Amino acid sequence: MIEPALQAAGEFLPRNRDEVIDGFRARNGIIRSGYDGMLSAPPGLRPRPFEIVLEVPAQAPTYLKEAAFVAALRSILASYREFIAYAPNP
Numbered sequence: 001m002i003e004p005a006l007q008a009a010g011e012f013l014p015r016n017r018d019e020v021i022d023g024f025r026a027r028n029g030i031i032r033s034g035y036d037g038m039l040s041a042p043p044g045l046r047p048r049p050f051e052i053v054l055e056v057p058a059q060a061p062t063y064l065k066e067a068a069f070v071a072a073l074r075s076i077l078a079s080y081r082e083f084i085a086y087a088p089n090p
Contacts, residue, residue, distance in 0.1 A: 001079040002030060002052055005072040012068040013060055022055075052076060 006015055006029055015029040024031045034040060041049050054072055056065040 001050070001076050001083065003028075004079055005052070005054070005075040006030070008071040008075040009054070009068040011071060012064050013056055016057075 009015075016026070017029055018026060020026060021029070021031055024033055039053070040051055054069060056068055060068075
């Protein structure tokens, strides 16, 4: 879900493709680790929910940040509908 979301947001703000973002190793603008205290599911929760945190550059104009976020969120919601449609029926 994140790749299409980043592509959609990229229509408004460029993706940060640095190898390190905010002190974390990144690949194609995606960070898979975090720090203690960051907003996330409780440790040990099973099954683990998927988590997506979107960040934008602080210096970008507000209207571009908002447009990028809306585009990413719409993409995530569309992808999630497809994802959940394939979930096993209990």
